[in-house]
Amino acid sequence: QVQLVESGGGLVQAGGSLRLSCAASGHTFRMYAMGWFRQAPGKEREFVATISWNFGSTYYADSVKGRFTISRDNAKNTLYLQLNSLKPEDTAIYYCAAGPVLSTLRRDYNYWGQGTQVTVSS
Numbered sequence: 001q002v003q004l005v006e007s008g009g010g011l012v013q014a015g016g017s018l019r020l021s022c023a024a025s026g027h028t029f030r031m032y033a034m035g036w037f038r039q040a041p042g043k044e045r046e047f048v049a050t051i052s053w054n055f056g057s058t059y060y061a062d063s064v065k066g067r068f069t070i071s072r073d074n075a076k077n078t079l080y081l082q083l084n085s086l087k088p089e090d091t092a093i094y095y096c097a098a099g100p101v102l103s104t105l106r107r108d109y110n111y112w113g114q115g116t117q118v119t120v121s122s
Contacts, residue, residue: 002026002098002111004079009094009116016086016120022079022096022113033102034072034079035109038092038118045095047104049081057102064090086120093117 008020022034035050049060049070058070069082079096094116097109 002032004096004098004111004113006094006096006113006116009118011119011121012086014086014088014120014122018083018086018118020081020083020094020096020116020118022081024077024079024098032098032111033100034070035097035099035103036070036079036081036094037097037106038090038094039115040092043092045106047106048094050102050104051079052102059102059104061104083118086118088120088122091118091120 003025005023006020012018031053033050033052036048037045038048039045047061048064049068051058051070051072060068067085071080096113098111099109101108
C-alpha cells in the first residue's frame with residue numbers, strides 16, 4: 001500500500017520555476033518506480049516523467065525534456081519534479097504515481113496522488 005500526496009503547485013510566471021513534491025507513505029517507496037503525469041482541462045492525462053526505484057534511470061516526455069527534472073529521495077520517501085523555463089502550455093494538474101516498473105503508461109501505475117495545480121501565466 002502506498003499513499004501519495006503532492007504539494008508545491010501554484011501560480012508562476014512564464015519562464016519561471018517551480019518545484020513539486022510528492023510525499024509517499026506505506027513503507028514500500030524504494031520498491032516502486034515513480035512517475036509524474038499532468039492533465040489540462042478537456043484533455044487526457046499525459047505522461048511527463050518517470051524514474052526507476054533502483055538505479056535512478058529516468059525518461060521524459062519530449063515536451064518537457066531539458067526543462068523538467070525528476071528525482072527522488074528514498075530516505076525521505078519523497079519524489080520531486082523541478083520545473084524550469086515554464087510555459088503557459090505547462091498549465092495543468094500534476095499527479096504523482098507509483099508502479100512496479102519504469103513506464104510511460106498510466107495503466108502501469110498502481111497508486112496515484114490527488115494532484116496539485118500548476119498555472120503558468122504569460
